[in-house]
Amino acid sequence: MHYISTRGGIEPIGFAQAVMMGLATDGGLLVPSQIPVLDPEQLRAWAGLRFQDLALEVSTLFIGDEIPRADLKALIERSYANFSHPEVTPVVTVGKRRILELFHGPTAAFKDVALQWLGNLFEYLLEREGGILNILGATSGDTGSAAIYGVRGKGRIRIFILHPKGRVSPIQERQMTTVLDSNVHNIAVRGTFDDAQAIVKTLFNDLAFKSAYRLGAVNSINWARILAQTFYYFYAWGRISGGDVGRRVSFSVPTGNFGDVFAGYLARRMGLPIERLVIATNRNDILSRFIHTGVYALGEEVYHTLSPAMDIQIASNFERYLYYLHDGDQALVCALLEDFRHTGRLRVSAERHQKAQADFEATAVSDPETLDQIRATYEATGYILCPHTAVGVRAARDLPEAICLATAHPAKFGAAVVQAIGQEAPLPPALQGLLERKTRCVELEARAAAVKGYLEATLGTVSAP
Template sequence: MGNDSLKYISTRGYQEKLEFHDVIFEGLAPDGGLYIPETWPRLDNDTIKSFNKKTYQEIAFNVISPYVDKSLPSKSLKTIINKAYSEFDNSEITPISKLNDNYYLLELYHGPTFAFKDVAMQFIGQLMSYYLNQDNKYINILGATSGDTGAAAIEGFKDIKSSKIFILHPYNKISEVQRKFMTTVKSDNVHNIAVKGSFDDCQIIIKEIFSDYEYKKQKNLTAVNSINWARIMCQIVYYFYALSRLKNNNEKVIFSVPTGNFGDILAGYIAKNMGLAIDMLNIATNENDILTRTLESGSHKLKSVKSTLSPSIDIQISSNFERLLYDITKNSEYITTIMNDLKNLNSYQLSNSITDKIKESFCSHTVTESEVKMLIKDTYNQHNIVIDPHTAVGLGSAKKCKNIYDLIIVLSTAHPAKFKDTVSSVINDISFIPTKIEKMMNFDEKLIILDNDVQLVKNFITDNTV
């Protein structure tokens, strides 16, 4: 399988088209844009129907194959997929739990760091290692995390001798468990950088470093944030998996996705474009509600980031929203203009025609802090299921959607133990905390704390790379 004709282009019009082998290492395009396939491959109905008899790994092979080329033979892709998911603690990889007749939780936290980021990062670690061994190359991996990406990336790349990994996180703005999943890893190739600022500040630093094209090439830098196409590609799979296990006839389907950087929900939009019968995607936001406001008014205006109980989506700059806007407009000049407005003016305005087009596939509802606590408590009391604050945002937002859907699938993006202090204080129970996390809390940490300054981060990377 594979698709040698499929090329990847920048949302901002950079002329050079990339092949799969190159796009997974590239991160941002030289013009600051994000890479996206020229077209969306489609799966035929018979293939999609056959998924109900296939394992997660087999579905992954069918969904990912159209995006790769001859640089990754089918046999090697299958090996990478099987290795990637060998450490998950559930044979279904992303199992589904039922809340009631039409509400379901898609559990995405059964990987080694207990968050949905493992689904992509375990694959990417194997994929990059495959290519690096083939090419006899060495890379330096750079990423920013709002809590879970960093841990998953470090777990995926620790001890890989052909790489060093630098992860930025906002100092004192992620949970203790999230931080310790990163900072207690004993591996010489791992560097944790705590930045005195927000996650958005960390993202800006990453983008500034990647925009220095000469430095990027000199240091052989690559990204593992969801600006990396491979991240999005892997996440498409579990939408197909979910409906292969739930959808039988012509049910109306909505997925509700706790949303910060827009990568996870974008994967659902791509699945829909590939032929999956999704009626609506709900952008579930906490009080950092820029995307909800954008859909309501067309005004995409940055505000100060609020610290909430769901820190992984405490985000104002949703990087992957750019990919959606390009796919809707197919106008790279327009994308460049509004992204410059966002950078220089902290806002841009979308036309009614664009927001109407977005609303064909997306709705959006905000969940308050008090609602998050109530939903955690009610889900525990009524269903004996413990959910984390981000899942609570997804569930609470879903309940505000139109009551027209037969299947309401909430993406449960993190194990509640990653936010054990918040959750245990609400339900007065700690039995949900795994032994692995209890032990980890006593491990020593290794990190460096830096001011919110691009040059300081750059200097640290320079001093710690070959």
């Protein structure tokens, strides 16, 4: 399997190089040169596999022989050994609704599924090659802590995570800033997540700096993140269908950066029988507006909502979708992105808009609707939704058969839960005692130069590998 850029500016590379490169050197996102398509017999055979064995089969399609199968199996087993549920990502029934619980990892958020694996994958590749890696990432809430927990204490890796000051929940902030391992660096930027994400992209596009300081990515711009997030779509289908390849399922996906729902899109292109994919957004609705209008355009501002991990305007993985929406026409992707860079908007043709509407449904959910959904679900079933999950459930209110992705434990968003039901969700063991622990974090202006200067001061002169 080889990987190419959505913008066409690099020669094909292998999986290991794609993982370490993160963002393509031409500024684009890496995608496989072809998407493997499964036949019905493969799907049927996979339906009853436990999560780890399914992850091995899916990932092998995209890795090939670059990692020996025995090594890959051991890596996967280690990655999911510290999840609190034996199924890793169980499907539970809540009233008449099926919920795919993705919060049983060490930071109680869906991103653990990908980032526990990615952290071990980085470590494996670096040990094999004798290299070092300095991870730079931005988080709107959960990516940061999941990435930190995935690489904390690993000798060949240092990690620098930017989060928007005051725009993540107190639990999310403490999950990051209470990790005091010497290889972990937290940076609070005075701005929004979009500001933080733009800084990361700017520094990655400074190719001399990226090379000299061996920068790597954990945000969903890294292809390995997308790959790992496909695992639970296959797993959920297997648990619901029992291997009946004629059984199609639908998913409602809370999304801000388009990575989680894009993983579902990828799984469907691989042959998974998915009927509908619902993009569930909050007031920051650039993705839902695109599906309804064919225009991808910045709003007036990034609104601070009860579902802060989705408080995003510029969705990184949307570029991958543009690439597939336009049948791999890299020149057209570049032209559309250039329009967006200059004007803050891009428009696809009527034909492509119609195709996008066939690929996805989309609904934007307000804060009052989010609270109402948390309250209604709790009163009917006793089950507490996190506000992001509530957005997904609300968006699927007319699709009772849709599986809703539960992206985080509700205890991570105590204020929203209390506002909805008058009490906090019980803290899982992973979150207990966080607010009493020591913290370490620096605060910087939301400027690429400020973050670049901090990295240079912290890392000093980086020697050649």
